[in-house]
Amino acid sequence: MAFSSANVSERELQPPSLAISTVIFALRHDPDSGRPELWLPLVRRIRQPHRGKWALPGGPLESHESLQDAAGRNLSDTTGLVPRYLEQLYAFGGVDRAATQRLVSIVYWALVQPDEAHHARESENVRWFRADSLEPMAFDHNEIVDYALWRLRNKMAYGSIAYHFLGERFTLAQVREVYEAVLGLELDPANFRRHLRAAPDIAATEEFQQGGRHRPPRLYRYIGSQASATAETTADSPAGTPAPVNTGRNP
Amino acid sequence: MAFSSANVSERELQPPSLAISTVIFALRHDPDSGRPELWLPLVRRIRQPHRGKWALPGGPLESHESLQDAAGRNLSDTTGLVPRYLEQLYAFGGVDRAATQRLVSIVYWALVQPDEAHHARESENVRWFRADSLEPMAFDHNEIVDYALWRLRNKMAYGSIAYHFLGERFTLAQVREVYEAVLGLELDPANFRRHLRAAPDIAATEEFQQGGRHRPPRLYRYIGSQASATAETTADSPAGTPAPVNTGRNP
């Protein structure tokens, strides 16, 4: 094939290529049920290998930017959104990941706000998909998404990350719906409520959400893990640095 | 300086260099107290930059090996030991990590068996240090070790990893000493015992350790997380794959 620029022995001599990719999660509300579902944007490959297949947004590392900046850049390039949460996922470097070259991908994962904006951003080569039921993607990107999903669910279950899917003010029921959508289970409202009220990182406001056909729920807001350095117990980040957007990590 | 081969504009044009490094932990018994302490091996840099300083073992990625294989290789090259546990830590890629070039390091961390062998392996350019109280190292390696320590302690507290420091048979008190050494706290023997006996991944043997000046303790052995796929809850690895040496990871 014409695009194959390196044969095996040439490949031995070249240094591995380095790319940054990002798994971007957002919630979209199902128009029928109104329940949130997990979606992510993919880009269509316009060159070989895997031309025409869908792939994670990504690209090379520019010389002036940190790894995290590169991930944030290809996030906003493809979605037009600002990441609410961005964290390194894993470095994938199997010998045969890419047919034409030795390729090492450092993958980040992100949460973004659901927004109408990304509708506008969809195009011939950028499309959003439901996080479950993904068709076969380019390279090993299905495995990468699976791992990102695993990590998201893990962080969701043990860390305090769900709020990054939500806006400034939210009801406890909205938080519960996020958990239910991501973890795929049903939670008892009363118990979940008790759990959240014990959490140190959200605070009640004096506002209530009007408009429902029931008792109006109180609105809460997220207050980072301020106060005591509670060192997110199961987080995947260095000492007390939960590594939100452009913070800490990446020395 | 003579070694500085790239000026700023040249640097812009070159792709980032990729290196693999490994933080290797082992326990050594203090000759006085008999208690285990956490040690790690470093190598002395024999070229610029940071010539003469101590650094994590590492090197470039060979074209035929996976990331994990590369980490395992520079582990056995420097210590002569076989890793009991090996897992990716993080990819460090800050813009100014290395003075002479843009350098991205994918760092692994490992646990190895305490052994007399590593004494023999020490040399002018390889030496073991106590994991606390490390002198300033080359590059950002102090930060990397700090992060590795954080991760080790986290995994120790939530995962089942302590056994990889120990041999085939061990007493519950030895496990407790590992926890105490790594986490830096004291644990109640009776409660810790109850905790471990509930754990599914160790099994009692019919052997007892003789020689102490007290009731002989029963010996136990580690049985991977076999049986039901208990999916280590807080592990940092893909679905149900706790990623021991050369397993799973690295697609």
Added chain:
DNA sequence: ATGAGTAATAGTCACGTCGACCATTACTCA
């Protein structure tokens, strides 16, 4: 206005986990 419908909110109860703590056992050594 009035009752049905709905979800938010409050509270109770049983159970399992965990830290603190005490008691007993089985070794060695002087």
Added chain:
DNA sequence: TGAGTAATGGTCGACGTGACTATTACTCAT
């Protein structure tokens, strides 16, 4: 043979959590 030591066994109370019931405060249809 008794002292010393750590392994082992057990109890108690505080606390977190799932299951479950009750009450409150809205909207909407009649």
